Each structure stands twice: as structure tokens, then as C-alpha cells.
Amino acid sequence: MTTTLNRxxxxxxxxxxxxxxxxxxxxxxxKVSPYLYIAPFFILFALVGLFPLGYTFFVSLFDWHLLRGQxxxxxxxxxQEVFQDRFFWxxxxxxxxxxxxxTIPQLVVAISIAAVLDQNLRARTFxxxxxxxxxxxxxxxxxxxxxNMFGEQYGLINNILASFGVDPIMWKNETLPSHIAIATMVNxxxxxxxxxxxxxxxxxxxxxxxxxxxxxxxxxxxxxFSITLPSIxxxxxxxxxxxxxxxxxxxxxxxxxDPRTAGGTAKQFQTTVLYxxxxxxxxxxxxxxxxxxxxxxxxxxxxxxxxxxxxxxxATSGDDRGGNRRARRRKRPVAPAAVLPAVGAQPPAPSxxxxxxPLAGPTTRSGR
Amino acid sequence: xxxxxxxxxxxxxxxxxxxxxxKALFGNGRRPGFLxxxxxxxxxxASAYPLWWSVIIGSRSNEALGQTWPPLLPGGNFWxxxxxxxxxxxxxxxxxxxxxxxxxxxxxxxxxxxxxxxxFAKLKFKGRTGLMVAVVATMAIPTQLGxxxxxxxxxxLGWTGEIGAVVIPTLVTAFGVFFMRQYLVDVIPDxxxxxxxxxxxxxxxxxxHVALPAARPAMAILGLFTFMTAWTDFLWPLLVLDAGNPTxxxxxxxxxxxxxVDYSIVLAGAVLATLPLLVLFAVAGRQLISGIMQGAVKG
Numbered sequence: 017m018t019t020t021l022n023r024x025x026x027x028x029x030x031x032x033x034x035x036x037x038x039x040x041x042x043x044x045x046x047k048v049s050p051y052l053y054i055a056p057f058f059i060l061f062a063l064v065g066l067f068p069l070g071y072t073f074f075v076s077l078f079d080w081h082l083l084r085g086q087x088x089x090x091x092x093x094x095x096q097e098v099f100q101d102r103f104f105w106x107x108x109x110x111x112x113x114x115x116x117x118x119t120i121p122q123l124v125v126a127i128s129i130a131a132v133l134d135q136n137l138r139a140r141t142f143x144x145x146x147x148x149x150x151x152x153x154x155x156x157x158x159x160x161x162x163x164n165m166f167g168e169q170y171g172l173i174n175n176i177l178a179s180f181g182v183d184p185i186m187w188k189n190e191t192l193p194s195h196i197a198i199a200t201m202v203n204x205x206x207x208x209x210x211x212x213x214x215x216x217x218x219x220x221x222x223x224x225x226x227x228x229x230x231x232x233x234x235x236x237x238x239x240x241f242s243i244t245l246p247s248i249x250x251x252x253x254x255x256x257x258x259x260x261x262x263x264x265x266x267x268x269x270x271x272x273x274d275p276r277t278a279g280g281t282a283k284q285f286q287t288t289v290l291y292x293x294x295x296x297x298x299x300x301x302x303x304x305x306x307x308x309x310x311x312x313x314x315x316x317x318x319x320x321x322x323x324x325x326x327x328x329x330x331a332t333s334g335d336d337r338g339g340n341r342r343a344r345r346r347k348r349p350v351a352p353a354a355v356l357p358a359v360g361a362q363p364p365a366p367s368x369x370x371x372x373x374p375l376a377g378p379t380t381r382s383g384r
Numbered sequence: 385x386x387x388x389x390x391x392x393x394x395x396x397x398x399x400x401x402x403x404x405x406x407k408a409l410f411g412n413g414r415r416p417g418f419l420x421x422x423x424x425x426x427x428x429x430a431s432a433y434p435l436w437w438s439v440i441i442g443s444r445s446n447e448a449l450g451q452t453w454p455p456l457l458p459g460g461n462f463w464x465x466x467x468x469x470x471x472x473x474x475x476x477x478x479x480x481x482x483x484x485x486x487x488x489x490x491x492x493x494x495x496x497x498x499x500x501x502x503x504f505a506k507l508k509f510k511g512r513t514g515l516m517v518a519v520v521a522t523m524a525i526p527t528q529l530g531x532x533x534x535x536x537x538x539x540x541l542g543w544t545g546e547i548g549a550v551v552i553p554t555l556v557t558a559f560g561v562f563f564m565r566q567y568l569v570d571v572i573p574d575x576x577x578x579x580x581x582x583x584x585x586x587x588x589x590x591x592x593h594v595a596l597p598a599a600r601p602a603m604a605i606l607g608l609f610t611f612m613t614a615w616t617d618f619l620w621p622l623l624v625l626d627a628g629n630p631t632x633x634x635x636x637x638x639x640x641x642x643x644x645v646d647y648s649i650v651l652a653g654a655v656l657a658t659l660p661l662l663v664l665f666a667v668a669g670r671q672l673i674s675g676i677m678q679g680a681v682k683g
Binding site: 215 | 672
């Protein structure tokens with residue numbers, strides 16, 4: 017470092033004007049370049065990401081028609097109407113129901129798969145690829161395949177049920193069955209993917225902890241519940257967070273499950289984004305649709321904050337696996353800082369939060 | 385087994401023995417049993433069967449659906465069904481559009497993310513921490529919910545129906561910047577940048593000659609996932625493109641929107657549209673897996 021500083025100074029003495037210019041240029045380069053490199057991201061993101069989101073709120077304050085455009089200013093009347101709209105609540109209920117039906121079983125199965133994969137397998141890559149296979153089938157194709165399998169009259173599943181003498185299930189016309197069918201699509205596509213994330217977390221657990229537990233007489237199940245599960249908790253939280261962001265915006269699957277309706281004949285599986293779409297592009301009421309979008313945005317942010325608060329606690333306490341409770345408590349204030357030196361105050365525990373977002377990041381999982 | 389293992393332990397004191405025992409008990413030497421492989425096969429079948437089912441139906445006719453016991457093997461109707469698909473939707477145009485859109489988005493996201501990620505990881509400037517926090521915070525923002533103003537914007541600009549309208553909202557992602565930053569912060573030694581600077585390289589040529597080569601593996605992973613995301617996107621292209629100039633996903637959905645749905649054609653279309661990604665999966669499956677798993681630990 018010292019040399020760098022000295023050298024130009026020495027040069028300066030020799031050929032003064034030319035060097036000064038170059039130096040200035042170089043200093044300018046040094047000072048401005050970092051901003052130039054991050055500028056495209058921030059400018060584009062503000063233009064196509066943040067601005068539309070903010071403008072959504074503006075639109076929601078007006079009577080706004082798809083074709084006629086901006087109408088009268090109505091204040092919060094749209095919000096009032098949406099909150100009194102039973103189809104809005106219906107769509108929220110459906111979204112939550114499908115979300116729960118897809119997240120909880122998915123997490124349980126993904127953990128089991130990860131535990132099975134976390135062994136000294138033959139043909140490891142093959143098994144890993146085999147569970148990731150559904151991920152390369154696009155949601156549109158998934159919806160088409162499962163809409164067929166869950167067909168009420170000639171669907172594969174009802175056919176099989178019939179051959180066992182079970183009455184056909186009305187997968188499309190009844191609420192719970194339709195939610196199960198849609199959740200199945202989501203589960204099929206994402207379970208293997210999440211299993212791989214959890215597998216990575218499991219492999220990061222130091223093996224000697226298992227060894228000493230085994231020497232102390234802990235069986236495989238005990239080891240799983242007392243070591244594996246607590247250790248991967250941050251990653252589990254991460255999986256739940258991404259599932260939330262995507263799950264609350266689910267669109268493609270319910271849209272294509274029965275393409276002739278927007279979420280079923282009695283809207284029995286109409287999710288909120290599907291309702292938003294119907295409001296905007298079929299009923300052509302942009303004002304109300306923007307209101308729905310804005311409310312959903314707030315709900316997702318709320319979920320994000322809750323998730324973040326929970327994950328902060330869990331990531332921190334899950335951090336020291338061996339320690340007793342008191343040690344854990346003592347450690348709590350220290351751990352987040354230690355875990356996240358660079359990004360500062362951001363969602364804690366890179367293990368939890370950075371975890372494979374590319375993959376399951378908000379965009380990927382959006383119901384689009 | 386036990387005898388053979390104890391014996392060397394007796395001759396050589398403690399360490400080798402414990403090592404052998406460790407390996408036998410739980411270390412990497414222990415092979416799982418039939419139950420494990422049974423479960424794995426079950427998972428495999430659950431993953432593969434729906435795809436196989438669409439191959440079966442896609443290569444037969446609608447009558448196959450009425451059979452009490454579902455057929456287990458494909459029929460000979462696949463190419464007829466594919467012909468029907470080609471007649472119903474502009475398949476090749478849609479495929480071309482999807483390739484073009486996904487490629488543009490991938491290049492843009494990876495390029496801008498690498499540039500910004502490098503700046504955040506390796507350059508010093510005022511407000512760096514604050515801006516990075518802003519990037520991470522925006523990762524959780526569901527920008528997809530801004531579709532209504534975006535749609536109005538595209539219509540005002542007269543871009544609806546064109547590829548550009550699909551591409552624009554996803555030209556950058558906060559996640560990409562974050563991902564590249566996390567990767568580059570460890571991978572490039574500061575001395576390397578300093579020495580390049582000392583040799584008189586400008587900032588941008590330092591970026592091209594030092595950062596870019598080092599960033600390549602992460603760029604590949606980010607590119608792979610960005611491409612996948614763009615390829616699978618449905619809602620936004622559905623809004624801004626019309627049936628005459630679709631992406632593969634929106635074209636595919638048209639197959640199912642017909643008044644009378646012929647599932648053998650629908651599923652032939654689904655198979656056809658999945659093939660490109662299956663090829664990608666066969667070629668880059670390992671990278672996909674390591675990308676997912678790396679993201680989980682490192683990030």
C-alpha cells in the first residue's frame with residue numbers, strides 16, 4: 017500500500033501536468049465506477065419493480081377501468097368495497113388453505129427424502145437427479161398433467177379409486193378436493209427441490225456429533241430428532257419463507273386446473289392472484305384489482321416480517337447445537353452479528369436466508 | 385467382522401481401531417440397506433410417473449382415459465397428436481419466443497448482477513453497506529404484484545404483443561446481485577484487484593480481466609436458474625402477449641382452453657414443451673443440483 021502511495025508522488029515531481037491529468041482521471045475512475053456498476057440495477061429495479069408497486073396504490077385510489085382509463089378519485093372506497101367483498105375473503109381462504117396443504121406435507125416429505133439421501137448411497141447423483149426431475153416440468157405443463165389425472169369422469173385417480181370400488185371424488189367441484197389437487201401440483205414440483213436444500217443443510221452438520229451421540233447410545237431416530245432436526249431448523253425456516261412468498265401468489269395451477277372458469281364454478285379454488293386477474297382483465301376494474309394487489313402485497317410483507325422474527329429466534333438458538341439452554345440464551349445476542357458480518361442488519365443466518373434463493377427465490381416460486 | 389476389526393486394533397494401539405469402528409458404525413463406509421433403496425425407488429416413481437403418464441396419454445387417444453385399468457405403455461399415436469398440436473398452436477414461433485425472451489433476461493440479469501455484485505463485494509464506496517441492505521430487503525418484495533401499472537405502461541407505450549414487453553419487468557433481480565456479491569466476496573483476493581490497478585488497469589478493465597473470469601462459475605449457476613424462471617413464467621406473458629405471438633407456456637395453455645379438451649393432444653403438447661428442459665436437465669442436471677445445494681449452505 018505504501019508503495020502505491022509513494023510512486024505517483026515521485027512521478028508527480030518529474031512530469032507534472034500529464035500525470036496530474038491521468039491521476040485525476042484515475043481518481044475519478046476509482047470514485048465513480050462503483051456507483052456506475054450498481055446504477056443499472058438500482059435504476060432498472062426502481063423503474064420496473066418499485067415504481068409499479070407504488071403506482072398500484074395510486075391506481076387503487078381511483079375508479080379505473082381497463083379501457084376507459086383513470087376515472088374519479090374515490091379515496092379508500094375501493095378498499096372498503098374489497099374488504100366487504102365475500103369473494104375476496106373466499107380467495108384469501110382458498111389461498112391459505114392451498115398454501116397450508118402444500119407447505120406442511122411438502123416440508124415433512126422433503127425432510128424424509130433428505131434424510132434418506134443423506135447416507136452413503138450408491139449412484140448418489142442419479143437419486144438426486146431423480147427427485148429433482150419434476151422441477152424441470154413447467155407449472156403450465158404440471159397443471160395440464162394433473163388436471164388430467166384429477167379429472168372427475170375419466171381421471172386416472174378416479175379410475176383407480178373406482179376399480180377399488182370407491183366412489184369418484186369431485187376433484188374440481190368440491191372445495192377441499194380441489195385444494196388438495198392444486199396443492200399436489202405444487203408439492204410434486206417443489207418437494208424434491210426443497211429436499212436438496214435440506215440435504216445440503218444436513219450434510220453441513222458435523223459428523224462427529226452423530227458419532228458421539230451414537231457412542232452415548234442414541235439410536236438413529238433419536239439422532240435424527242435430537243441432532244438433525246435442530247441443526248437444519250434455519251434452513252427449514254428458509255424453505256417455509258420462500259414457500260410463503262410463492263404460495264401466496266399462486267396463479268398458474270388454479271388458473272389451468274379448470275381453464276374455462278376463473279377458479280371453479282363456485283370459485284371454490286379461486287386464489288387471490290387469480291381473483292386479481294379476474295377483476296382486472298375480465299371485469300376490467302383496474303381500481304379494485306390494484307386494491308387487491310396492494311392488500312396482498314401488505315399481507316406478504318406481513319408474513320415476511322413474521323417469518324423473519326421467527327427465523328431470527330430459531331436461527332440463533334439453533335446455532336449452538338450442543339449447548340444447554342442457558343448457554344444458548346447467552347449466545348443469542350452475539351450470534352447474528354457473528355453469522356452475518358458483511359450484510360449487517362439483514363435477515364439473519366446466511367444459512368437460513370441466503371439458502372438457495374436463486375432457486376426458490378420469490379420470482380421462481382411466484383405462481384405466475 | 386468384529387474379529388477382523390479388533391485384531392488390527394490390538395496390534396496397533398487405539399487410533400486405527402477407533403477409526404475402523406467409526407467407519408463401520410456411521411462413517412462413510414456404512415452402506416444403507418434395502419429399505420433405503422426401496423424408499424428411493426418410491427420417490428423416483430412418484431417423481432417420474434406423472435411425466436410417464438403424460439407420455440402414455442400423449443401417445444394414445446382420448447379413449448385411453450376411459451379404461452378402468454390405466455395403460456402402462458405408450459401407444460403409437462404420438463406423432464399424430466404432435467401434428468394436431470402444431471395445427472392448433474404456433475409451436476415453433478412460441479418456442480423461438482421463449483428461447484429469445486429467456487436468453488435476453490438471462491444475459492441481462494447475469495450481466496447486471498455480476499457488475500453490481502462485484503462492486504458491492506470488492507470496491508469501496510460511500511453508502512455501500514446501506515445500499516447492500518437495500519438490495520437484500522428488496523429480495524423479499526413481491527414485485528410481481530405491480531402487474532397492473534406495468535400493464536398500463538406497456539399499453540401506453542404500445543408494446544403489448546411484443547417480446548420487449550415480456551422482457552422488461554425482469555431485467556434485473558435483487559437476488560442476482562446478492563448472489564453474485566456473496567460469491568465474489570470470497571473468491572477474488574483484494575491483492576489481485578490492487579495489483580491490476582497498480583499495473584495501470586482502469587476500473588472497468590479490472591472488472592473484465594479479474595472479476596469476470598473469477599465470477600464465471602457463479603454466473604453459470606445464476607444464469608441457469610434465471611433461464612428456468614423466465615422460461616416457466618406464465619402470468620405476465622399471458623397478460624401482455626396475444627395468442628398469435630405467444631411464449632411456449634401461454635401457447636401450451638391455449639391447448640387446454642379449447643371448448644372440447646382432447647387430453648391426448650394436450651398432454652402431447654405438455655411432453656413436447658417439457659423436452660427442451662429435459663435435455664437441459666440431462667446436460668446441466670449436476671450443476672442444477674450443486675447450485676441448489678450450494679445456495680443452501682453458502683449463498
